[in-house]
Amino acid sequence: MMNMQEKRAATVKSVSMVKSATVKSVLAVAARESRANVKPWLIWSVVIVLFNIAGVMKFEGVAAGDPDAVRKLTDAFPKVALAVMGISDLDMSTFAGYYAVLEFYAGIMAAVYAVALARNAVLRELTDGTYEFLFVRPVTRTAILTAKFAAALGDAVAFVAVNVVSSLLCLGLLGDVRGLDEGAAAIVIWRFSVWLFAVMLVFGAVSACAAAVCRRPDRGAAAGNASVIVAYCAGVAYDMLSDHDASVVFRLLSPFRYATPDEVIDGRAPAAFSVLAALIVLVGFATAYVAFSRRDLASR
Amino acid sequence: MTTMTASTTTPSRSNAHASLTSRAMHVFLFELKSQLRPFLIGTVTLLAVAVLLLAGAYPIYRDSKSSVEQVIDGFPPQFAALFGVNDDVFSFGGFYRFSSLYLMLTMAIMACAWGLAVFGREKRAKATDFLFVMPMPRGAIYAAKLAAGLTMVVVASLAFLAAVALTYTRFRDDSTATSIALPRLILAASSLLGVGVLFLAFGALTAVLLRRIRSVSGIATAFGVFGFMLVSLPEMTGEDKYRIISPFTWFNVSEALDHGRYEAGYLALAAVVAVACLAAGAVAYVRGEVRAE
DSSP states (O other): OOOHHHHHHHHHHHHHHHHHHHHHHHHHHHHHHHHHHHHHHHHHHHHHHHHHHHHHTTHHHHHTSOHHHHHHHHHHSOHHHHHHTTOTTOOTTSHHHHHHHHHHHHHHHHHHHHHHHHHHHHHHHHHHTOHHHHHTSSSOHHHHHHHHHHHHHHHHHHHHHHHHHHHHHHHHHOOOOTTOOHHHHHHHHHHHHHHHHHHHHHHHHHHHHHHHHOSSHHHHHHHHHHHHHHHHHHHHHHHHHTTSTTHHHHHHHOGGGSSOHHHHHHTOOOHHHHHHHHHHHHHHHHHHHHHHHHOOOOOO | OHHHHHHHHHHHHHHHHHHHHHHHHHHHHHHHHHTHHHHHHHHHHHHHHHHIIIIIIHHHHHTTHHHHHHHHHTSOHHHHHHTTOOGGGGSHHHHHHHHHHHHHHHHHHHHHHHHHHHHHHHHHTTOHHHHHTSSSOHHHHHHHHHHHHHHHHHHHHHHHHHHHHHHHHHTTTOTTGGGSOHHHHHHHHTHHHHHHHHHHHHHHHHHHHOSOOSOHHHHHHHHHHHHHHHHHHHHHHOOGGGGGGOGGGGSOHHHHHHHSOOOHHHHHHHHHHHHHHHHHHHHHHHHOOOOOO
16 A cells, blocks of 8 residues: 555656656647648748848839939828829838838738638648547647647748848848938838738737638638738728728728838837737637637548 | 441440530539639629729729829929829729739639639549549540639629729719720720639649648638739839739730730730640649549
């Protein structure tokens, strides 16, 4: 008969063994997930690097124009005309304004990528028809999902890092451009990367939630992708109508505009919309966890 | 002896031929039926975007004409021209020039999604072996599927052209709106057909080449957004050489609106790329291995 102390020691040992097994499983899931994510990440990274090279490097040519005249013209045009022409009220003759337009495209790309990352984290095994192998692991579904989200988050951070580094390098390679303050430009680049990462988090949360809640995988994926398109259209509508009061509706619909490019350049974001973004991220991921752990794993 | 053989084989051959046609027809109709829902959703979305933009936003845009003209008067004329401001800019066609990008994006995403869905259907359902045991060559299956995809793109484009023409007639009595004539507008709007066929081909090739298609909508959105982003390269940098890699710009809407034609070189490029993608897809489809998964 074991005495009290021995018993306790045995329990502690077995608990610690289970714990280490859990950690191992979680790490294995995260590692596998990261490996599976490498190829898409490479593709997206190459695209953003090429985009930055072609875009940032060409700032020289844009800056060579007559900035005052451009500014006057952009000021005078009604918002709707500018938005339709895709200019919005940014001063394209400054690096910040020019980079803001570039980053809007990068933002759309980042959103599409974030949607794919979150969707794959939630649905990969279900669409591949291999979830039985995943869920027989001796860990909770919450732990599995956490591991997958961690891997996806790593990819998102790496993607944003590629964007920052390539932008900064291109900025460094930029020759002598009249009126370009490289320090200020670098700050603008950093601010936009923060914005880019926030955008990815918001769309990742929306996509994770949709993927976990929808019963049919392709519906969930479609909902996530549709959110990007709707947000983009709402963003364009907001740019067109930002003179009107009703435009706030479009702004609510478009995470791309929770902080407008002007605000990002100045390094600020409206408190209300920052809170809204944080709420979307929290509620989205929380819902994803709940729905994921309750999900009925019916065979298709 | 030889004549006998010939006479006995001919009927059975034509029989086989008839049944091959009917089987191909079966595949064709099956694809149309299965894609009906996505097709309707996509087409309605496209028409909704078109009507919202053209009928909803255009009047607001047109009304800004006077204030813009005031500003422009203070500038030298060549500067205004550089900015793309001319007499037509506030016409319906001029507005279409700016809207076309968003319409192309919508068309690209949905055509690519149809291509992926139609050519990847059996792969997604893990039922390729059931399809390929049908007594018809794979090439015929591919052709039937392609015909279904093209039918959807063409029907959607026609519906879109009709919507554009109908919206245009709403502004018939407005001389500002009609300074670009309807035929040219229709020609410019036909660019959507080209974009649709091109992205259908991209989707088809991707579906055939990918081992696993996790999300049709995800891949289609990625393709559409790539195409959309690539437009910004020649536009922002002003370098024409980037147009080669920017499929949306192969269909030069401005050229169609201003001069009533497309650039032959880029049109040929688009045709070559579409045909090459479809041909490569066909080869891979016919030769590809059926994986047991």
